[in-house]
Amino acid sequence: MANISEQRLIEQLIIGDPAAKELLYDRYAGALYNIVLQLVPVKERANEVIVKVFLWSFQNIGTFRTSGHRILFTWLLRKAREFAIKEALPETALTGTELMKQEDGLLQQFYLMLPADQQQVFRLSYFKGLSITTIARLLALPEGQINDILKEAMKSFRQFLKKTWN
Amino acid sequence: MELKFYIESGIIESFVLGLASEEEVEELQHMRRLYPELDTEVEYVERRLESAAFDEPAMPPAEIRDRVLQKIRWEDGHAYSDPSSNYTFINIQPKDGDHITVHRWWKIFFIIFFIMSKVFLFLAIFYYLKYRMSQEQQRSDNLHQMIRQEQTQNPLL
Numbered sequence: 576m577a578n579i580s581e582q583r584l585i586e587q588l589i590i591g592d593p594a595a596k597e598l599l600y601d602r603y604a605g606a607l608y609n610i611v612l613q614l615v616p617v618k619e620r621a622n623e624v625i626v627k628v629f630l631w632s633f634q635n636i637g638t639f640r641t642s643g644h645r646i647l648f649t650w651l652l653r654k655a656r657e658f659a660i661k662e663a664l665p666e667t668a669l670t671g672t673e674l675m676k677q678e679d680g681l682l683q684q685f686y687l688m689l690p691a692d693q694q695q696v697f698r699l700s701y702f703k704g705l706s707i708t709t710i711a712r713l714l715a716l717p718e719g720q721i722n723d724i725l726k727e728a729m730k731s732f733r734q735f736l737k738k739t740w741n
Numbered sequence: 742m743e744l745k746f747y748i749e750s751g752i753i754e755s756f757v758l759g760l761a762s763e764e765e766v767e768e769l770q771h772m773r774r775l776y777p778e779l780d781t782e783v784e785y786v787e788r789r790l791e792s793a794a795f796d797e798p799a800m801p802p803a804e805i806r807d808r809v810l811q812k813i814r815w816e817d818g819h820a821y822s823d824p825s826s827n828y829t830f831i832n833i834q835p836k837d838g839d840h841i842t843v844h845r846w847w848k849i850f851f852i853i854f855f856i857m858s859k860v861f862l863f864l865a866i867f868y869y870l871k872y873r874m875s876q877e878q879q880r881s882d883n884l885h886q887m888i889r890q891e892q893t894q895n896p897l898l
Contacts, residue, residue: 593810600809605798606791612799625801629809643756643770645784648791653759681793700760707762725760729751736754736789740796 577601581647588636596633603648604629607655613680614659614702624662628655660704685735693728696721744776753779753786 577598579587584602587595608625615621631654644650686697699705699713707725711718755761756769773779 597810600806604806605800606794608801609797609799610794622801622805625805626808643766643773643783644787645780646787646791648794649757649787652790652794653757656759681797701758725755726750729755729760730749731751732754732758733749733751733786736786736793740789740792 585636585639585647588633591633596629599632599647600629603651606648607651609680610652610682611655611659613683614656615663620662621659624655624658627658631658656704685732688735689728689731692724693731696724697728700725744772744779747772748779748782753783757783757786757790 579598584595584598588599604625607628608621611621611624612618615624628651632651639647639650642650644653682701686694686701689697695714696710699710700707705713707718707721711721714721752761752765752769756766761769769779773783
């Protein structure tokens, strides 16, 4: 069971096989947890996010194929970020240079490489989950400019990933 | 060529990280239908992010695994399980229509109601007796007065 392909794992999950659920957890929990900890630096809350994501995935595996994602990991990751942002919002004011304890985390590494303006927009967008409109209001800049800055950051992110993990 | 430019804009990365706006996501899905080779590009990006994340895993505590998988066992047993809480609720009351289930506050309500009814009953009796006493008092006062009046009208008696 431990070596089955992703396709097969998805099929087993759809029919609700408990062993497949265990396998899904064992395969992805570690990689997800690392990224969630960068978003929610409080361990207890990050734990809650992990529980929520997996319970959600067991219920919603049927929607995977229409989600636009090609692999399970990023499908899980997107939901994990969604839950993490909801979990983190209450105590982090929008000023936010605070925390993010996992300084060697993947997204953290990337973030630290960016120029200052891109850092600010990327932080508010990725780590805080704010919309372009909200960021523009917060920084008192036009939305178009925020959009351009974020696009630049995304171009850099593409290069960042390609450089090391191609 | 234009497609290459589109890919290099980082739109796929933006989608995968969950930063793309609704319109951008729609546009991407539309483009994917037009150019199926974009699907391969999406998969490349997702695989890269996956390998990057798998390079530095951090396992959650074992109790989290237990919590996630324990719920599976309950689900398989078809017991009712609420995803937001940790316990299973099983109703063991007989389902015969002769019993009802009420909120615990009804108990407090009935105790207060009982005590209040006793208090009112006591007050009712108390004031009734008081009223009777004052009535009798008045009658005897009237009697005394009448006797006194007769005495003054008829001093010889």
